[in-house]
Amino acid sequence: MASPPHPKVLVIFGTRPEAIKLFPVVRALRQDPRLHTVTCVTAQHRGLLDQVLAIAGLTPDIDLDLMEAGQTLDRLTARLLIGLGEVMDAERPDRVVVQGDTATAMVGALAAYYRKIPVAHVEAGLRSGDIYHPWPEEVNRRIVAPIADLHFAPTETAAAALAREAVTTGVRVTGNTVIDALHWTRERIAAAPALAADLEAVAARFAGKRLILVTTHRRENFGDGMAAIARAIARIADRDDTAVLFPMHPNPNVVGVMDAALGARDNVARIAPLDYPHFIRALELSDIVLTDSGGVQEEAPALGKPVLVMRDTTERPEGVAAGTARLVGTNEDRIVSEVFTLLDDKGAYSAMARAHNPYGDGRASIRIAGIIADAFGL
Numbered sequence: 001m002a003s004p005p006h007p008k009v010l011v012i013f014g015t016r017p018e019a020i021k022l023f024p025v026v027r028a029l030r031q032d033p034r035l036h037t038v039t040c041v042t043a044q045h046r047g048l049l050d051q052v053l054a055i056a057g058l059t060p061d062i063d064l065d066l067m068e069a070g071q072t073l074d075r076l077t078a079r080l081l082i083g084l085g086e087v088m089d090a091e092r093p094d095r096v097v098v099q100g101d102t103a104t105a106m107v108g109a110l111a112a113y114y115r116k117i118p119v120a121h122v123e124a125g126l127r128s129g130d131i132y133h134p135w136p137e138e139v140n141r142r143i144v145a146p147i148a149d150l151h152f153a154p155t156e157t158a159a160a161a162l163a164r165e166a167v168t169t170g171v172r173v174t175g176n177t178v179i180d181a182l183h184w185t186r187e188r189i190a191a192a193p194a195l196a197a198d199l200e201a202v203a204a205r206f207a208g209k210r211l212i213l214v215t216t217h218r219r220e221n222f223g224d225g226m227a228a229i230a231r232a233i234a235r236i237a238d239r240d241d242t243a244v245l246f247p248m249h250p251n252p253n254v255v256g257v258m259d260a261a262l263g264a265r266d267n268v269a270r271i272a273p274l275d276y277p278h279f280i281r282a283l284e285l286s287d288i289v290l291t292d293s294g295g296v297q298e299e300a301p302a303l304g305k306p307v308l309v310m311r312d313t314t315e316r317p318e319g320v321a322a323g324t325a326r327l328v329g330t331n332e333d334r335i336v337s338e339v340f341t342l343l344d345d346k347g348a349y350s351a352m353a354r355a356h357n358p359y360g361d362g363r364a365s366i367r368i369a370g371i372i373a374d375a376f377g378l
């Protein structure tokens with residue numbers, strides 16, 4: 001008698017951070033012989049996503065290639081719903097896996113719900129408490145919660161946030177898969193240093209300086225916030241003892257403002273977004289991280305790098321509680337004074353520079369794959 005087919009798991013993602021946090025999960029699912037795993041990328045953000053797929057050696061089974069110039073949230077959401085719905089009708093998965101807080105995650109869960117397909121949510125339970133920060137990600141996450149039947153909370157704090165919304169069944173604290181991605185990639189770099197060698201010229205150019213790594217791309221910061229961030233970076237770079245390494249998000253709301261405020265300076269390297277191994281190398285080289293990114297708030301503490309978060313709220317309070325992260329908002333003077341304190345006060349620096357792993361032990365993906373397989377009663 002023919003054995004029944006393996007349950008089909010459809011993993012959906014669309015942006016760089018989702019790819020970074022899901023490639024270890026896809027690897028773990030694929031290693032489980034009980035499951036048939038299919039990947040679908042929406043390519044909500046094309047270029048940055050492809051960089052990660054290449055490094056991770058992941059060729060998506062289905063590529064919706066949905067990114068379009070000047071895409072609005074309305075059009076993106078509508079196109080995602082139709083595109084992902086058609087994929088689910090063709091593939092008929094037994095389970096859908098989404099990650100985090102993007103439109104792809106929210107719509108992937110909704111399309112699955114319309115077909116009564118169970119949904120697993122990786123990185124569940126992050127909440128800032130403010131529906132406009134981060135916008136629209138806070139609500140994207142909340143919409144997934146009542147739909148999903150498996151909630152992979154990275155920390156106890158995230159599980160407690162779900163409990164406050166009466167989501168208590170199917171919640172498992174697994175750690176954040178970003179730490180798995182970080183470990184895997186650092187091991188790859190150790191075995192093949194050429195993977196992250198392009199930054200050595202920057203490291204040599206800035207030898208003897210304190211290196212500040214900057215990333216900024218949040219929608220809420222576009223406009224006045226971005227202009228204040230740009231002026232703060234200029235003042236930090238006015239010091240002789242600093243250098244700024246700034247892989248710049250291609251969004252015109254970032255590039256235009258930075259061009260105007262920073263011009264050409266010897267000690268500021270504004271470069272294209274780095275692929276993941278090079279970004280990890282940049283984190284390792286840096287003394288201070290200045291960012292509004294979510295994922296970077298999780299990676300920097302794991303490497304013991306003080307991280308100043310240019311937001312007023314965070315859905316990742318664990319780094320702040322551990323003392324490695326601090327919320328500094330987007331006020332120019334505040335950003336400058338917090339950076340200067342870390343540069344000038346050794347005690348303040350070393351208090352923030354202890355490595356912590358509040359976000360996991362690097363085995364989250366293995367746990368997640370096991371729980372997904374177990375849920376089929378396999």
Ligand code: UDP
Pocket residue numbers: 016017020178215217247248272273274275276277279280292293294295296299
């Ligand atoms: N990252 C990268 N190259 C860069 C900047 C960031 O690979 O030039 C990685 C970083 O290590 C982190 C992720 O991208 O894992 C964060 O993505 P992003 O800041 O775009 O999104 P968020 O985490 O805020 O959702």
